[in-house]
Amino acid sequence: MELNQVSYHYPQQPALLQKVSATVPKGRILSIIGPNGAGKSTLLKLMAGIISPTNGEVLLNNQSVTTIPRKSLATQIAVVSQQNDVFDDMPVIDVVKTGRLAHHNLLATISDAEVAKYIEATMLSNLAHRPLSSLSGGQRQRVWLASALAQDPQYLLLDEPTTYLDIHYQAELMAILQRLNDQKHITIIMVLHDINQAFKISDELWLVKNGRLVQVGKPEDCYNRELLASIFDTNIQIVDVPNYGKYIVEIPS
Numbered sequence: 001m002e003l004n005q006v007s008y009h010y011p012q013q014p015a016l017l018q019k020v021s022a023t024v025p026k027g028r029i030l031s032i033i034g035p036n037g038a039g040k041s042t043l044l045k046l047m048a049g050i051i052s053p054t055n056g057e058v059l060l061n062n063q064s065v066t067t068i069p070r071k072s073l074a075t076q077i078a079v080v081s082q083q084n085d086v087f088d089d090m091p092v093i094d095v096v097k098t099g100r101l102a103h104h105n106l107l108a109t110i111s112d113a114e115v116a117k118y119i120e121a122t123m124l125s126n127l128a129h130r131p132l133s134s135l136s137g138g139q140r141q142r143v144w145l146a147s148a149l150a151q152d153p154q155y156l157l158l159d160e161p162t163t164y165l166d167i168h169y170q171a172e173l174m175a176i177l178q179r180l181n182d183q184k185h186i187t188i189i190m191v192l193h194d195i196n197q198a199f200k201i202s203d204e205l206w207l208v209k210n211g212r213l214v215q216v217g218k219p220e221d222c223y224n225r226e227l228l229a230s231i232f233d234t235n236i237q238i239v240d241v242p243n244y245g246k247y248i249v250e251i252p253s
């Protein structure tokens with residue numbers, strides 16, 4: 001996937017994203033980080049083909065994502081986001097199966113073994129027959145991930161996937177994503193607010209501020225106190241934690 005001079009503004013709004021150009025590393029984990037309102041979620045929506053650039057283009061296998069038919073795009077890109085509550089009364093196992101329906105083929109089928117695999121991968125086995133409405137926010141988050149996996153995508157896009165998760169499940173989710181990436185070579189693109197999580201799990205980081213891609217690089221190249229301080233407008237320290245490595249902390253001024 002490639003972003004070619006992508007600019008975007010919401011209707012009746014000033015310019016938000018300005019001439020963003022970058023290539024998503026295939027088969028890797030990419031995290032987009034930056035302050036609130038920087039344009040991260042908008043960038044993800046453009047990459048998913050949910051919205052179209054005002055200028056420039058997002059290319060998937062050399063074709064503009066906005067021209068790829070929905071059904072075909074759904075076989076390539078899955079987006080994990082909070083869904084509506086249409087599925088509230090449905091048992092988890094059936095919600096997961098609906099992921100395959102994203103291919104917009106009513107005859108699309110998914111074997112029980114495959115569903116079980118995704119349910120297990122997202123640690124939902126105990127909850128498989130419970131209605132979605134009876135689950136906590138964090139458990140639901142894992143259901144949406146399982147449903148996206150049932151889509152069998154090449155690209156998995158996640159917008160702040162750890163929001164509703166406690167620290168235990170945040171770590172579990174990161175481990176799941178890492179495994180998916182290692183074993184199935186799914187390209188993972190996510191917006192993360194926890195910069196230490198992003199630095200730890202990602203192969204590449206995109207640092208965004210005021211609608212501009214300020215820095216693209218490997219995490220080890222982005223441990224730069226001045227750079228991070230200027231992006232987040234705050235006082236940053238990078239400390240060495242035994243048995244962990246570098247850890248970014250915000251020091252209140």
Ligand SMILES: Nc1ncnc2c1ncn2[C@@H]1O[C@H](COP(=O)(O)OP(=O)(O)OP(=O)(O)O)[C@@H](O)[C@H]1O
Nearest residue numbers: 010011013016034035036037038039040041042043
């Ligand atoms: N549908 C919309 N219509 C108009 N403006 C929008 C819309 N969605 C987002 N914006 C505006 O675009 C800007 C960027 O929003 P976006 O959600 O992409 O930022 P973000 O970096 O993901 O922020 P956050 O970290 O707070 O989630 C914000 O100023 C926001 O108010």
